[in-house]
Amino acid sequence: MSGESPLLLILDLTGTFAFGLNGALTAVRVARLDIVGVVTLGMITALGGGIIRDILLDDLPPATFRDWRYLAVAAAGALIAFAFSRGLGKLAVPIEILDAVGLSVFAVTGASKAIEFGLGPAQAVILGAITAVGGGTIRDALVRRIPSVMSEGLYAIPALAGATLTVVAILTGLYGLLAAITAAGVCFLIRLLGVRFKLNAPRPPGAPGPSDAASD
Amino acid sequence: MSGESPLLLILDLTGTFAFGLNGALTAVRVARLDIVGVVTLGMITALGGGIIRDILLDDLPPATFRDWRYLAVAAAGALIAFAFSRGLGKLAVPIEILDAVGLSVFAVTGASKAIEFGLGPAQAVILGAITAVGGGTIRDALVRRIPSVMSEGLYAIPALAGATLTVVAILTGLYGLLAAITAAGVCFLIRLLGVRFKLNAPRPPGAPGPSDAASD
Amino acid sequence: MSGESPLLLILDLTGTFAFGLNGALTAVRVARLDIVGVVTLGMITALGGGIIRDILLDDLPPATFRDWRYLAVAAAGALIAFAFSRGLGKLAVPIEILDAVGLSVFAVTGASKAIEFGLGPAQAVILGAITAVGGGTIRDALVRRIPSVMSEGLYAIPALAGATLTVVAILTGLYGLLAAITAAGVCFLIRLLGVRFKLNAPRPPGAPGPSDAASD
Numbered sequence: 001m002s003g004e005s006p007l008l009l010i011l012d013l014t015g016t017f018a019f020g021l022n023g024a025l026t027a028v029r030v031a032r033l034d035i036v037g038v039v040t041l042g043m044i045t046a047l048g049g050g051i052i053r054d055i056l057l058d059d060l061p062p063a064t065f066r067d068w069r070y071l072a073v074a075a076a077g078a079l080i081a082f083a084f085s086r087g088l089g090k091l092a093v094p095i096e097i098l099d100a101v102g103l104s105v106f107a108v109t110g111a112s113k114a115i116e117f118g119l120g121p122a123q124a125v126i127l128g129a130i131t132a133v134g135g136g137t138i139r140d141a142l143v144r145r146i147p148s149v150m151s152e153g154l155y156a157i158p159a160l161a162g163a164t165l166t167v168v169a170i171l172t173g174l175y176g177l178l179a180a181i182t183a184a185g186v187c188f189l190i191r192l193l194g195v196r197f198k199l200n201a202p203r204p205p206g207a208p209g210p211s212d213a214a215s216d
Numbered sequence: 217m218s219g220e221s222p223l224l225l226i227l228d229l230t231g232t233f234a235f236g237l238n239g240a241l242t243a244v245r246v247a248r249l250d251i252v253g254v255v256t257l258g259m260i261t262a263l264g265g266g267i268i269r270d271i272l273l274d275d276l277p278p279a280t281f282r283d284w285r286y287l288a289v290a291a292a293g294a295l296i297a298f299a300f301s302r303g304l305g306k307l308a309v310p311i312e313i314l315d316a317v318g319l320s321v322f323a324v325t326g327a328s329k330a331i332e333f334g335l336g337p338a339q340a341v342i343l344g345a346i347t348a349v350g351g352g353t354i355r356d357a358l359v360r361r362i363p364s365v366m367s368e369g370l371y372a373i374p375a376l377a378g379a380t381l382t383v384v385a386i387l388t389g390l391y392g393l394l395a396a397i398t399a400a401g402v403c404f405l406i407r408l409l410g411v412r413f414k415l416n417a418p419r420p421p422g423a424p425g426p427s428d429a430a431s432d
Numbered sequence: 433m434s435g436e437s438p439l440l441l442i443l444d445l446t447g448t449f450a451f452g453l454n455g456a457l458t459a460v461r462v463a464r465l466d467i468v469g470v471v472t473l474g475m476i477t478a479l480g481g482g483i484i485r486d487i488l489l490d491d492l493p494p495a496t497f498r499d500w501r502y503l504a505v506a507a508a509g510a511l512i513a514f515a516f517s518r519g520l521g522k523l524a525v526p527i528e529i530l531d532a533v534g535l536s537v538f539a540v541t542g543a544s545k546a547i548e549f550g551l552g553p554a555q556a557v558i559l560g561a562i563t564a565v566g567g568g569t570i571r572d573a574l575v576r577r578i579p580s581v582m583s584e585g586l587y588a589i590p591a592l593a594g595a596t597l598t599v600v601a602i603l604t605g606l607y608g609l610l611a612a613i614t615a616a617g618v619c620f621l622i623r624l625l626g627v628r629f630k631l632n633a634p635r636p637p638g639a640p641g642p643s644d645a646a647s648d
Contacts, residue, residue: 027582035634036589037582051488056267058276060490065555123281137358142569142579147358150243150253157252202251272483274492339497353574363574366459366469373468418467 007177008109011184012050012063013073015105020046020077022098023139028085029095031143035082041139042078043071046102049134053110053127057117099136099148100191103155104184107132107162112170112180121167128163129156132187154194162187223393224325227400228266228279229289231321236262236293238314239355244301245311247359251298257355258294259287262318265350269326269343273333315352315364316407319371320400323348323378328386328396337383344379345372348403370410378403439609440541443616444482444495445505447537452478452509454530455571460517461527463575467514473571474510475503478534481566485542485559489549531568531580532623535587536616539564539594544602544612553599560595561588564619586626594619 023045027038047064054062064070110131114124133149133156140147148155165183169175193199239261243254263280270278280286326347330340349365349372356363364371381399385391409415455477459470479496486494496502542563546556565581565588572579580587597615601607625631 031578031582033578033582034632036587040582040588055271055487056277056281058274058490061488061549061551061555065488065551065559068552068554071554071558117277119277119281120284122284122287123277126287127281141357141573142582144360144576144578146247146249146360150247150249150256150358155252156256271487272493272497274490333493335493335497336500338500338503339493342503343497357573360576362463362465362576366463366465366472366574371468372472 007180008112009069011105011180012109013069015102015109016046016050016070017073017077018098018105019049019102019135020074021081022077022095022102023135024078024081025085025095025098026139026143028081030145038082038085039075039078041142042081043074044142045135045139046074046077047071047135048138049106049110049131049136052134053113053131056127056130057114057119059113059117096195097192100158100188100195102135103132103159103191104162104187106135107159107187108166108180108184111163111166112175115167115170121171124167125160125163128166129159132159132163152194154191154199158187158190158194161190223396224328225285227321227396228325229285231318231325232262232266232286233289233293234314234321235265235318235351236290237297238293238311238318239351240294240297241301241311241314242355242359244297246361254298254301255291255294257358258297259290260358261351261355262290262293263287263351264354265322265326265347265352268350269329269347272343272346273330273335275329275333312411313408316374316404316411318351319348319375319407320378320403322351323375323403324382324396324400327379327382328391331383331386337387340383341376341379344382345375348375348379368410370407370415374403374406374410377406439612440544441501443537443612444541445501447534447541448478448482448502449505449509450530450537451481451534451567452506453513454509454527454534455567456510456513457517457527457530458571458575460513462577470514470517471507471510473574474513475506476574477567477571478506478509479503479567480570481538481542481563481568484566485545485563488559488562489546489551491545491549528627529624532590532620532627534567535564535591535623536594536619538567539591539619540598540612540616543595543598544607547599547602553603556599557592557595560598561591564591564595584626584632586623586631590619590622590626593622 020042022042024038024042026045027033027041031037031041033041047070050070051062051064054060054064107128111124111128114127115121119127133147137147137149162183165186166175166180169179169183236258238258240254240258242261243249243257247253247257249257263278263286266286267278267280270276270280323344327340327344330343331337335343349363353363353365378399381402382391382396385395385399452474454474456470456474458477459465459473463469463473465473479502482502483494483496486492486496539560543556543560546559547553551559565579569579569581594615597618598607598612601611601615
């Protein structure tokens with residue numbers, strides 16, 4: 001992939017770094033793991049979404065294993081998080097922002113790669129969202145949390161929005177650096193607005209409110 | 217796959233719909249998720265087994281991503297469950313029945329597709345069972361339950377029975393609509409008898425009884 | 433794979449048997465499952481790492497599904513564990529040793545197969561470690577434990593050491609039965625020393641000590 005679209009590569013590496021940091025900080029905060037656990041969780045978070053994408057697109061071995069830069073960037077993010085994790089109490093906001101960065105760029109690169117590999121538009125949007133939320137979902141399952149994608153309304157929605165904009169841009173011939181950054185930016189903004197104002201998607205009719213459900 | 221065997225397609229879509237409903241109802245009942253979480257869990261339950269099957273058979277991208285009907289049917293099942301979930305207390309029985317329907321048809325289609333792709337009979341039986349229980353196992357891992365396939369004796373056994381009948385029918389040249397429905401029906405019946413009479417497979421010698429183990 | 437390197441096959445089957453026993457004993461001890469759950473967890477533990485390896489190397493269907501011996505050996509290990517699980521209290525040590533055996537041989541065979549399939553040295557080391565810890569990680573996720581690979585410092589490190597020795601031996605032309613056994617032996621020893629002396633990798637600066645983190 002890297003040889004064909006340098007834009008995808010740069011975005012992908014940025015998201016990988018952000019998710020590596022994020023996953024490692026999660027390991028420090030939630031599960032209190034040692035350095036191996038921290039780096040492992042960081043790398044799984046960073047690389048999981050892209051690996052799932054490449055398995056589903058049959059582009060194997062995954063980009064991660066063909067191109068050393070993914071491994072290097074993911075490990076670097078995780079090690080930086082390990083080294084600078086002392087001020088734990090202050091890190092909730094950066095964790096959310098890094099997660100939103102990874103979410104945004106992976107939604108764009110996942111959708112874009114899916115179109116490149118011949119998937120239809122709806123499938124490409126869904127694959128973009130899977131790429132975006134995949135690493136974080138494995139992360140949450142491993143540290144035994146209900147995955148963000150299922151428990152927070154405005155987690156999958158921004159990913160779907162970013163992937164949709166990407167697919168529309170590609171189909172209309174407008175895709176390029178500007179369109180990719182715009183699509184990622186829209187995803188990023190929706191996600192941060194959701195975090196800031198604790199927005200939630202609708203709950204089932206008659207179901208208990210979010211305050212009940214948040215008890216975990 | 218769809219082009220070659222319309223029977224497989226129809227059964228597969230039926231199971232997809234049933235598992236979509238079932239996964240979404242589980243999301244409403246167990247984890248009290250919002251609409252995104254409900255639909256996500258429904259779609260993972262509906263599509264997970266088939267995706268695992270297609271990855272292991274190297275038939276990628278998975279049927280799910282090549283044929284929009286799978287996505288549509290899974291999403292429809294999940295959305296219907298979301299909309300009609302008000303009478304939550306009454307839904308335990310339908311959830312079990314829908315789960316048994318998905319289990320049965322996926323055991324048949326998984327085993328049948330495995331033979332079509334050249335796997336040996338024993339492997340086809342196991343792949344049928346994996347297809348049948350895969351989506352529900354991911355569902356349970358994500359909402360942090362011990363997966364049904366491991367905690368309920370008569371969950372894997374009916375799937376193995378349905379897959380075995382399918383493989384025997386194919387190898388003896390008797391496979392067709394009738395054989396497929398019979399195999400699925402046997403799986404369905406064994407599963408429902410297990411639920412109805414709380415049947416369990418043997419426990420390890422000296423191990424505590426099911427009443428102890430059920431404390432979760 | 434089996435046709436090409438009998439050494440890999442023998443080691444792989446040994447690890448498969450050890451992990452089959454180990455996963456089944458875990459099912460008996462931790463989750464108190466019935467025979468189906470015990471055998472399922474044993475087989476997932478035994479076959480999971482190799483399946484992940486083969487998916488990432490695009491060698492599908494996985495060796496497990498092409499060669500009946502893997503299924504047979506994994507099932508045999510799990511059934512033996514089920515039958516002889518009565519003296520549960522005495523089994524903590526054998527579980528650790530069996531786990532170390534599986535870890536060691538899968539690190540070697542995973543790294544060796546990765547080089548055979550053209551991956552670079554760093555990627556082969558990481559894929560060896562993934563093969564080694566993959567089955568156990570799925571096992572832990574399914575019975576809802578924080579995976580060993582993340583919570584125990586000296587779990588991933590011996591796997592990385594064994595995989596590194598394997599890759600070095602291959603690149604220097606020294607790889608053979610002796611080198612493979614040496615690499616597996618080094619992994620095995622480091623792992624058992626870690627278990628025996630409760631060694632841990634460094635924790636994040638300012639983080640709580642291991643005694644706090646062990647409360648699960």
